[in-house]
Amino acid sequence: MLTVLLILIPLVTGLITFGLKGSGPKVLGLISSLASLAVVIGALFQFRTAPDALHLVAPWIPQLGAQFNVGLDGMAVMLCLLTNIAFLLVFITIYNRSYERASSFYGLMLLSQAGLIGVFTAYDAMLFYVFWELALIPVYFLCSMWGGEKRIPVTFKFFVYTFAGSLLMLVGIIYLYLQSPDRSFSYTTFTNLNLPVQEQSWLFWLLFVAFAIKMPIFPFHTWQPDTYEQSPTPVTMILSGVMVKMGLFGVIRWLLPVVPQGAYMWAEVAMVLSVIGIIYASCIAIVQTDIKRLIAYSSIAHVGLMCAAIFANNEQSLQGIQIQMFNHGINIIGLWIVVEIIQQRLNIKNMDEMGGIAQYAPRLSIFLVIIALANIALPLTNGFIGEFLMFSGLFQYNFWLMGVAGLGIILAAVYTLNMVQKVIFGQGNALTATTVDLQNTELVALSLIVGVILFLGVYPKPMLDLVGSTTELVNKVF
C-alpha cells in the first residue's frame, strides 16, 4: 500500500497543482513532498519488519499480460528516499523564489517525481517503460519553458536522445516478452528466461544504450552539459541528483539479472567506456569557467566511476555503487543549491567574475567547502565510503583499470578545489561584495545536506545494511 501511495501522492497533488493560483502551488508542493518523505520513511521501517507488504500486484492489461506490479527492495527504498529528499530540498530552496506560471512549474515537478518513483518501484517491464517516459516528459517541458537562452534546441536534443534510447529499450522489452513462456512482463519471468548467449549479447546493447544515455556515459553524454547548463537550476538538481540514477538503477535492476551473460560478455567494453568518460570529463571540467558546466562534467566523471563499478561485478563494488548513488545525489544537489543561491544573488555563472564571497557570505562559504570536500570523497564525508568500496571492487577486477580510474580522484580534487578557490576565496569585487548570506529556507536545506554528509561519512552502516539484500540478489544471478 505504501508503495502505491508513494506514486499517488506526487501524481495527484501534481495534477491538482495545475489548477492552483497565487502561493497555492508552492505550499502544496512543500506539503506534498513532506508527505512523500513521511511515507518513504514509513516504507523504510516496513522494509525492516515486513518487506513483503510493500509488494502489490494488480491486473492492468490482461490482453498483454502486463500487470501493475510494484514493490520495493533495499536499493529501491534508498532511491525513493533520495528522490523524496531531493524534491523536498528543491522545494525548500526555491520557496522564496517566484516563478512565472508557478502552477505549471510545480505541477510538472511533481509529475516527474511520480514518474521517478514509478521507475524505482516497477516490477513489470511494461510499467517500468511507461514510468521511464513519464519521468522524462515533464522534465522536457520544465527545461524548455524555464531554461536559459538556448533552451529550446538544447532540451530538444536531450529529449530526442533519450527518447531514441528508450525506444531501443522498448524493442528489447518486446523481444524478451515474446521469449517468456507465460507471456508476461513480470520481473521474475524476465530474470528466469536464460536466453542463449548470442541473443543476450545483442539484447544487452538494446537495453544498455537506453541506460547509458540516461546516465550518461561516454560517448552518449553529449546532451548532458548543455542541458544542465540551460535548465533552470531546480530542474538540474533533479536531473543530476536523481534522474541520472535511473540509468544506474536500470542496469542493476534490469540489465544484469535479465541478460547476465550478455553483461558478462560486454562488461569490459562498458568499463573501458566508463573509464574513458571519467578521465575525459574530468579533464574538460578542469578548464571550465562556467560553474554549471563544471559541475555537469564532474557529474559525468562520477557517474562513469559508478558505471564501471557495476560491471566490476563483486560484492564490494555493488555495495559501493549503491550507496554512492545516494551520496552522489545528496552532494550534487548541495552543489547545485549553492550555485542556485549565487546565481540568484549575483546573476553570473562565470567563475572568473566571482571571488571573495567568503568575506561577504561566510555561512554559504562554509557549506560550499564541506559539500565540495564530500564531492572529492574526503574521509569522514559520505562520499568516501562509497568510492572506497568501488575502487576496492575495481581493484579486484583489474588493477590497471582501477589505476586509470583512480586518476579521476586526483583530477576531481583539482577541479573541485579550483572551483572553491575561484568562487569564495581570492579578491572580491564590486559585484560579489553585494552577496547576501544564506537566508532561512536556504539555511535549512543546506544544513540538512551537510547533516546527511557528516552522518553517513561517520556511520554508513544503516545505508550499507539497507542495500545489502539487493547486492546479494544481483551477485547471485550475475
Next chain:
Amino acid sequence: MNALISTALSGVILMFVGLFVNNKQQIKYFAIALVLIAFVANLLEAGTLQGGSSRAFFGMLEVSRFSILFNAVMLGATLLYFMLSGREFEKVGEHVADYFALVFFILSGIMLATGFSNLLMLFLAIEIISIPQYILAGSDKKNLKSNEASLKYFLMGSFSTGILLMGITLIYGATGTFNIAELALGTGELHPLTIGGIMLLIFALAFKVSAAPFHFWTPDVYDGSPTVFTSFMATVVKAGGFIAFLRLFHVSFTGGAISSHWLPVLAIIAAATLLLGNLTAVFQQSVKRMLAYSSIAQAGFMLLAVIALNETATQGIVLYAAAYSVATIGMFAVLMKVKDYTFEGFNGLARKQPLLALAATIFLFSLAGMPLTAGFFAKYFVLSAAVQQGQLLWLVILAVICAAISVYYYFRVIIAMYFKTGEPQVEPFTPAFKALLIATIIIVILLGVYPGVLLQWA
C-alpha cells in the same frame, strides 16, 4: 450487414434531406443522429452472431465479431469527426447535405471492406471508398488547389483501380475463383499468374493507403482539399484501406510458400514508407502538410501489422486505427481553429488558448507514440507483432528509429505553442467544442492507460 445497410441508406436519405432542409445546423445534427443509428445497429448485430460469423449476399460478405468491432471503431471515429468538425462543412460550400451524404457513402464502402469475402466485393469496396473522395477533394470549387487535388487524385486513383482490377483478373485466371477463402493460396503449386496478381494487388492497395513509392499524390491532395475533408481522408478512410489490405492477406495469402513471395516486397514498401514519410515531414513548413506526410509515416507503421499477420497484428490494427484516427481528427479540429497553418501560426498558442494547446499536445503525443496516450500501445502492438513474425527485426529497428525522428516534427508544433511567443489568430469556438475536445483528450488518455477497454472485444 446492419452497418452497411444503414450507412448506405443514410447517404441516400441525406441527399434528399438537402433538398428540403435549408438549416445547415439541422443537417449536421441529423447526420450525427444517423451515424449514431448506424453505430447502434452495428453493435446490435453482435448479439445475433452465431458461431462467430454469419454470411450474407450468397456468401460474398462475412460479418464477424472482428468486423463489427472495426466498424464500431470507424463509426465512432466518424461520430467524433462530425461532432468536432461538423461546423466546418458549412464553410466549404453550399451543398452541406451532399458532403455528409458522400461521407456516408465512403463509410458504407468501409463497412464492405471490413467484411468482404470475395474479390469483387473488395473491388466494390475500394471504389465506393474512392469515388466520393474525388468529389470531396474538389468540393471547394473556386479554389484552384482544390481542383488540382481532385483531378490529380482522380487520375492517379483511376490508374490504381485499373491495376487492382488487373490483379484480381490474373488471380482469377490462375485459380478460377473470386472467393478469398477458397483462394487459400498457402499450399500447393503456385501459378506465375498468381504471383503477378498478388504484386498488382499490393501496388494498388499500397496506392490507396498512400504507401511509398505510391504516395506522391498524398501531400498535394491532402494539402489542396478543404481541411475538414483532409481530416476524414487521412484517418477513417485510410484505416478502411488498411483493413481491406489486412483482411485480404490474412485470409488468402498466408502460409509459408506464398508469403515468401510477397513478404520482401511488402517489407521494402513498409521501410520506404517509414523513411520517406518521416524524413520528408521533417522539412515541411505548414502544419497541414506536415500532417499529410505524418499520415504517410503512420501508414508505414500500420503496414507492419499487414506484414506480420498474426493475432497481435489484428489487435494492433484495431488499436492503431482508433488511436490514430482519434488523435488526427482531434489535431485537425485544432488546426482548423488556427487561421495560419504554418508552424509560426502556432507560436504562443499556449498562452492565448491553453485548452487548444493542451489538446494539440496530447494528440501529438499520441501520434508520436508517447506512453500513457493511445498511440503508445498502438505502436507497441504493431511493433510487437512484427517482432513476433521473426524475420523482420531490421524493419522493427528501422521503425523505431523513424518513431524517434517523428518526435522532431510533432514536437515542433509543441515547441511553437509552448516555448515561443507570438500572437496566434484563432477562430472563435463554442463551449460545446471545448467539451468535445476535453472528451477527446480523455479518450486518448484512457486508451493509453487502459487499452483493455477496446482490446477486450478484439
